[in-house]
Amino acid sequence: MAERTAFDAVVVGAGPAGSSAALALARAGRSVVLVERGPFPGSKNVYGGVVYGRVLDDIVERWWEEVPVERWIVRRSTMMMTGTQSLSVDFRSDAWGSAPYNGMTTLRSRFDAWLADKATGAGAVLVTSTVATGLVRDGVGRVVGVRTDRDGAELHAPVVIACDGVNSFLAKEAGLLPRAQASHHTLGVKEVLDLPAGAINERFGVQDHEGVDMEILGCTRGIPGGGFLYTNADTVSIGVVVALPQLAESGVRPEALIADLKAHPSIAPLLRGSSLREYGAHLIPEGGFDTMPALAADGLLIAGDAGAMTLAAGLWLEGVNFAIGSGYAAGRAADRALRAGDCSALGLASYRADLEGQFVLADHKRLRKAPALVLSERVQQRYPGLLCDLAEGMFTVTNPVPKAGGLRITRDVAARHGVKLRELAADTVRGMRIFG
């Protein structure tokens, strides 16, 4: 007979969602086990990555004094490019470079381990190198624990919180997530490149612990998606995120897209002399609000990527903060259900209500139409080139030919890119409705 150990709660996955859930439960005095399949928290995780820390304010006091930060983001650049052009909107703020900060680059092996330490410090039991292979149910089908691959040992509890990531096999087993749905997922591939801190400071126009966040449109050979370039302490992270079905149809290899980006005339000088430190890849659940699963079943909650909580809304690309916010809320909801002695889906329903009242579901709901617009054919394939040509038309001095007016240039450029002015106007209005 397999060994059984009982807790108040079992949390699966020691990423930001799981560690936050375990932290909330441990702080409430609950016995909680945090099961991680990797040898250490963060070892299975890849992200862009920037973490937006505001969500931590209520969870770890003065977190910025202890978090394993690479650089604090003070510059944010949105770039549109063609093979030979680029147009950037570049914002910089001193306010983001001092406490309480806005966003930071950090590496998941360090950040996730730091957050897991918070949970164990509060009393959670972390078990690494252990896969939760399936749900344990009671006679009436309620989830009452998980099976593990440690000699079949079972971990039992009235409530299980599945924070087992984008492929969440526990949420799939519970019927909350479909087995596979390529259309709701993007693939992120990333290279971390060694680059001395001094070179980063000079090339990106920053100093000390300041960092830069660049989001790039038009660098994915027409496959819906985008690119990114983030500065770490003495490395940079560069990569692309592309829609899975179109990637599969294109026959383009993912690493070829990174190579394109690295060779671009606006990017190559920033990376000169760098060398590859680590290559990696991860799926992202980018379907947004309308593709989110039910978040509770009898004895089960799901949080973070398992609940499709990555916000991929073009202007805003966030995930870790949503994982932390949802995980912590799941932990608190589980504690309330345990106190009430009702861990049924109904007893756990305060979780969703909590998320709806804060950014986690409010942002997703507000921006529910953003993923479709951002990944649309015009935004992906026509507008980067159109806007670059518009800038080139405006800024190219044509003496002795007199300057054409802005409207004339816009009309000519739009026609050249197969875009009607009313389509441009309609997309502008659509964008304002979604983001405004």
Add this chain to the structure above:
Amino acid sequence: MSVTPGAGRWDGISFEERMATVDFRVGARAHITVDADVCRSCTTKACVTACPANLFAPTADGGILFNYEECFECGTCYMVCNEAGALSWTYPDGGHGVVFHHG
């Protein structure tokens, strides 16, 4: 873009060199299994180009040859696979598989 596809070699980095930057703690059990008979009837073989670790290779008889050792555990292969039953995918045993240090 001006870069044209070559034989798996981009900006001077061979695919083998690329994968050599990643820490894999290979387990004894294959966590991916492929039913080559099902694959032979597949016309797209999307896994071959989409897998970021390049683990799937088409064979001369129309099947798929794969290895599981250097897998990112991302899930791309089973998500893009359109042949029911062709590919089964689980996590590697605890403590095994990819270990990202700069993820």
